[in-house]
Amino acid sequence: MLLKNAKIVTLAGEFETDVRIEEGKIAAIGRTHEEGIDLGGRYLLPALIDLNVRPMDDKVSVSSLKELSQEAMRGGVGTLALMPDLTPAICDEIALEFVRSQHSPADILPLITALKDEQTMSEIAILLKKGALSIYLSSDTNPYLLARIFEYAKMHGKPIHIEPKNALFRDVGVMNEGEVSFRLGLGGISKLEEHAEVAKIIQYSEYYNVPVLFKAVSTAKALAMIAKSALCYAEVSIHHLLLSDEACEGYNTYAKLSPPLREERERLELFEALKRGYVDCLTALHSPKAHVSKDVSFDEASFGIDALGSYLPLAYTKLVREGIIDMAKLVELTSTNPSCFVGTKIGKVEEGFAADLVVFDPDKSTQCPLPFYEELEGSVDALIKKGEVVWGSL
Numbered sequence: 526m527l528l529k530n531a532k533i534v535t536l537a538g539e540f541e542t543d544v545r546i547e548e549g550k551i552a553a554i555g556r557t558h559e560e561g562i563d564l565g566g567r568y569l570l571p572a573l574i575d576l577n578v579r580p581m582d583d584k585v586s587v588s589s590l591k592e593l594s595q596e597a598m599r600g601g602v603g604t605l606a607l608m609p610d611l612t613p614a615i616c617d618e619i620a621l622e623f624v625r626s627q628h629s630p631a632d633i634l635p636l637i638t639a640l641k642d643e644q645t646m647s648e649i650a651i652l653l654k655k656g657a658l659s660i661y662l663s664s665d666t667n668p669y670l671l672a673r674i675f676e677y678a679k680m681h682g683k684p685i686h687i688e689p690k691n692a693l694f695r696d697v698g699v700m701n702e703g704e705v706s707f708r709l710g711l712g713g714i715s716k717l718e719e720h721a722e723v724a725k726i727i728q729y730s731e732y733y734n735v736p737v738l739f740k741a742v743s744t745a746k747a748l749a750m751i752a753k754s755a756l757c758y759a760e761v762s763i764h765h766l767l768l769s770d771e772a773c774e775g776y777n778t779y780a781k782l783s784p785p786l787r788e789e790r791e792r793l794e795l796f797e798a799l800k801r802g803y804v805d806c807l808t809a810l811h812s813p814k815a816h817v818s819k820d821v822s823f824d825e826a827s828f829g830i831d832a833l834g835s836y837l838p839l840a841y842t843k844l845v846r847e848g849i850i851d852m853a854k855l856v857e858l859t860s861t862n863p864s865c866f867v868g869t870k871i872g873k874v875e876e877g878f879a880a881d882l883v884v885f886d887p888d889k890s891t892q893c894p895l896p897f898y899e900e901l902e903g904s905v906d907a908l909i910k911k912g913e914v915v916w917g918s919l
Contacts, residue, residue: 526880526912527561528919531569533874534852549911554876562919568885570856571872572603572908573837574863575809576686577740577760579829582815583611585620585750587627593811593833594629598916599906600809601883604632604867606686608812609661616647618655625656630908630915634658634867636686639666639674646670647766649677659683659866664722665691675733684736684758684866689722689747690784692917699786699824701770709776710821714785714900716744725748730756738866743784743808745794748803758862759803762810764830766795767843768897778819778826782810796849806866807858809836823904824912830893837883838891838901846902878910882918 526546532539533554543561544699545553575597580589597605607624609615615624616638624635637652639662649660662671664687678685700706702713723739727750730737735756742748743760748823751759758910764782772780780786787795796803812829819826834838840859844850850858864872871881889904907917 527557527559527562528569529561530566531564532566533569534807534856536853539852544569544874545756545908547910549880551874551876551878551880551911555873564884564919567906568852568883568887569874570601570883570885571864571874571878572874572881572883572910573601573859574604574841574867575602575808575811575833575836575859576606576738576806576863576866577608577762577810578833579603579608579611579812581813582810582818582827585613585615585624590624590627590633591629594631594633595916596833597631598908599834599905600832601885602631602809602833603881603908603910604634605833606658606866607633609636609638614641615657616641616652618648618651621655621657629676630910632910636661638662638686640670642841644666644670646673649674650681653681653683659686661686661688663687663692664689664726665693670917671729672733675729675735678735679733683866684738686738686740687726688740689719689726689742691718691722694718694722695783697798698785700773700781701787703770703788705770705773705788709773711773711821716746716787716791717776717782719744719747720750723750727757730754738806741784741808743787743795744765744791745798745803748795748798752801752803758805759793760808761799761804762808763840763843764810764813764832766792766799768792770919772897773823776823777896778821778823781819781823781826781828782830783812783828788852799850804858805862807840809833809839811836835891835893835895835898835901837885837905838903839893839898841885841887841903842901843898880909882909883907884909884917890901
């Protein structure tokens with residue numbers, strides 16, 4: 526396959542060129558006189574990689590994983606890490622093998638839960654050998670077990686994906702603790718939860734010399750702490766950059782996310798942290814819930830948002846077109862950096878890398894199903910996996 530007049534993005538800038546794909550890889554980049562598929566100046570980007578994704582209602586099934594793959598491709602995502610705290614939890618060989626056996630165009634890479642229950646560790650060594658991407662856990666894990674899990678991760682050379690949360694805070698809160706929660710009469714989740722848990726895990730990471738990816742960090746102070754550690758990395762949800770807890774006004778359950786949306790001042794500080802380079806990866810934080818789980822009282826509603834299908838247009842419209850970051854930084858946050866946690870040669874448009882690519886037209890528009898965002902600029906025209914067009918057309 527030869528793609529002509531493709532606009533590719535590098536640290537040096539954007540330029541149009543031709544890209545040849547052979548045997549599932551990028552074989553050559555440079556102008557040729559041969560005929561090929563003319564992209565007409567559309568972007569040819571590395572397919573996005575999202576490391577924090579869940580299926581509908583957190584349920585693992587053939588249909589839910591198939592739907593997840595379709596949504597991913599529609600949003601320009603070619604590889605995703607499946608969070609394992611699901612039903613059933615990915616904590617044993619049966620659940621792991623089931624997910625890995627579901628062959629889909631978008632690569633679904635399962636994480637595993639470090640624990641089967643509060644006091645019992647999963648068979649971490651076996652599950653990693655069987656093909657699990659890495660280990661996931663909540664930061665409020667029993668300290669003794671937490672230490673053992675770090676030892677296992679060090680033994681197998683794996684980073685740990687950690688959600689900085691504490692169940693004691695979550696038991697009494699349903700949204701960010703602040704003026705809005707007070708006005709709505711809803712239980713608040715303090716930012717202290719995230720600050721304390723991040724500080725604790727950084728100590729474990731440095732003591733055991735094990736890399737940690739903090740999942741969906743929502744406060745600028747936590748990002749600053751993570752940035753000071755040579756072993757820790759921060760993932761941030763695009764919604765926490767774009768929305769504040771004011772989206773919860775009117776008891777809007779579609780704005781009930783985990784971690785909660787923070788106040789406007791905190792949102793602006795997240796933007797500043799992004800500009801300072803404190804954010805390593807972005808995520809759509811895709812965790813869709815059925816209407817019956819959202820069309821209830823705020824206290825009873827499920828946490829989660831349906832966002833994967835419009836991920837690239839949303840990021841392009843709200844971050845690039847509004848001048849927050851440039852296209853090269855967007856590629857770094859959504860493809861290049863996340864690829865470091867996948868371990869294969871994807872995430873870049875470079876010779877020798879896998880031809881996992883997305884054709885993106887900035888001059889088209891995309892309708893966003895989320896109630897918080899208007900019509901978006903840009904459209905995913907096609908997704909290429911290992912050199913084959915698996916979604917859309919060229």
